[in-house]
Amino acid sequence: MTEPATIARIYIATWNETDPARRRALLEASWAQDALYIDPLMRGHGHDEIDGLITAVQQRFPGFRFSLLGKADGHGDHIRFSWQLGPEGADGPIKGTDFIRLADGRLGEVRGFLDQVPAAA
Numbered sequence: 001m002t003e004p005a006t007i008a009r010i011y012i013a014t015w016n017e018t019d020p021a022r023r024r025a026l027l028e029a030s031w032a033q034d035a036l037y038i039d040p041l042m043r044g045h046g047h048d049e050i051d052g053l054i055t056a057v058q059q060r061f062p063g064f065r066f067s068l069l070g071k072a073d074g075h076g077d078h079i080r081f082s083w084q085l086g087p088e089g090a091d092g093p094i095k096g097t098d099f100i101r102l103a104d105g106r107l108g109e110v111r112g113f114l115d116q117v118p119a120a121a
Contacts, residue, residue, distance in 0.1 A: 007100065008072035008081040011107065015054055015066045027051055032103040039096070039112030061094075063087060069095065077102040082115070093118045 010030045017023035027047045037044045037053060044050040065088045072081035079100040086092025095116040101109040 004072035004074040004079045004081070007074075007079050007102070007107070008068055011081075011098070011100070011110075012066045012068055012083060015057070017054075018058060020051075020055075023054065024051060031107045035103075035107050036109045037112070038110070040114055057085075061085060064092070064094075067092065074100075077108075 007030075010026065014023060014026040014030065017026055024047070027050060031047060031050065034046055035050060037050050042053050042056070044053045064085050066083050066085050067088075069082040069084050072079060074080060079102065080097060082095065082097045084092030085094040085096075093116070094114070096112055096114045098113070099111045100107055103109070
């Protein structure tokens with residue numbers, strides 16, 4: 001799994017998956033066991049903590065979905081892409097860019113940046 005578009009698609013699918021068992025399967029298949037996720041608001045290490053972060057975002061923004069903005073790109077073991085979070089089919093009020101370092105073809109480290117966040121979010 002090294003194609004930037006595939007990695008970004010699976011990453012977004014993981015954040016959108018509301019079924020805990022299916023989300024856990026996505027985490028185990030595509031994230032390194034000791035993966036690290038960091039953005040300005042939260043941090044998680046390993047599958048359990050990252051799963052908890054995803055659950056918290058889904059609870060805070062019910063009905064919102066992540067979607068890709070533009071095209072994912074990368075070189076070597078680094079990937080970057082932008083995303084939005086909002087109602088499906090609408091312009092998302094929250095936007096960001098994530099930088100991923102792969103570890104043996106799986107997500108090893110994600111550094112997230114928030115590009116647009118409403119004052120009330």
